[in-house]
Amino acid sequence: MRSQRVEAIVLRHTDWGEADRLLWVFTRELGKLQVVAKGVRKPRSRKAGHLEPFTRVELLLARGRDLSIVTQAEAKDAYLALREDLVRVGYASYIIELLDRFTYEEGENIGLYRLLSETLTHINKEKEAAFAVRYYEVRLLDLVGFRPQLIHCVNCGAEIKAEDQFFSFEKGGVICPRCGSKEAGVRPVSMPALRILRHFQRSNYAEAQRARLSSAVDHELENLMGSYLTYLLERGLNSPEFLRCVRKIAENGDQ
Ligand SMILES: [Zn+2]
Numbered sequence: 001m002r003s004q005r006v007e008a009i010v011l012r013h014t015d016w017g018e019a020d021r022l023l024w025v026f027t028r029e030l031g032k033l034q035v036v037a038k039g040v041r042k043p044r045s046r047k048a049g050h051l052e053p054f055t056r057v058e059l060l061l062a063r064g065r066d067l068s069i070v071t072q073a074e075a076k077d078a079y080l081a082l083r084e085d086l087v088r089v090g091y092a093s094y095i096i097e098l099l100d101r102f103t104y105e106e107g108e109n110i111g112l113y114r115l116l117s118e119t120l121t122h123i124n125k126e127k128e129a130a131f132a133v134r135y136y137e138v139r140l141l142d143l144v145g146f147r148p149q150l151i152h153c154v155n156c157g158a159e160i161k162a163e164d165q166f167f168s169f170e171k172g173g174v175i176c177p178r179c180g181s182k183e184a185g186v187r188p189v190s191m192p193a194l195r196i197l198r199h200f201q202r203s204n205y206a207e208a209q210r211a212r213l214s215s216a217v218d219h220e221l222e223n224l225m226g227s228y229l230t231y232l233l234e235r236g237l238n239s240p241e242f243l244r245c246v247r248k249i250a251e252n253g254d255q
Pocket residue numbers: 153154155156157158175176177178179180
């Protein structure tokens with residue numbers, strides 16, 4: 001076994017064996033990873049307090065062939081202010097769950113790591129935590145390969161004008177009013193909401209913050225992006241299952 005020091009954010013954990021825990025962490029160096037923390041459910045464990053979900057922690061890992069073992073853990077940021085506010089806890093759980101469900105153990109992704117840790121900091125510190133969450137949704141879509149098309153109509157290719165539009169989950173972007181009125185299953189998206197999406201898509205967080213997010217637009221985007229992300233996840237989760245099924249059928253057919 002070799003040792004490696006990593007910085008990580010704890011996504012979730014489950015009890016394992018007598019006194020151990022299995023943890024899903026998202027590390028800066030290795031991306032998403034499952035690790036074992038031994039003895040952390042014993043009352044006097046020194047590591048336990050450092051390994052709660054949504055803590056940013058420095059870990060020393062003994063890397064085995066299968067699972068890595070946590071040999072040291074030191075919390076860098078427990079986002080304490082966030083934990084005292086249930087709405088903020090809700091936001092943090094939401095962004096963690098999204099990242100967790102959109103990623104596999106596929107190696108380093110520094111962009112995703114930064115987005116997650118910075119968004120936790122914003123939710124922890126900022127007065128209007130919703131702003132950071134709306135920004136996160138747009139950037140996450142980019143980083144996991146589902147960047148929505150917001151400049152041209154995904155149906156006819158016409159440039160999107162400054163008016164209310166439609167959004168197609170299936171085609172992954174904006175549909176102009178001409179096409180949208182004929183298309184089934186599209187959602188309306190207002191011009192102010194679309195303006196925010198486009199602004200977030202091309203801006204870093206400091207630039208993004210120059211825009212004001214009204215509560216009406218926040219609400220609209222929460223519904224639209226929440227439904228879109230759910231749609232993508234359902235589609236994304238069905239395909240591996242489908243693949244497993246057809247592989248099984250193909251294997252049986254060979255015999
Ligand atoms: Zn069109």
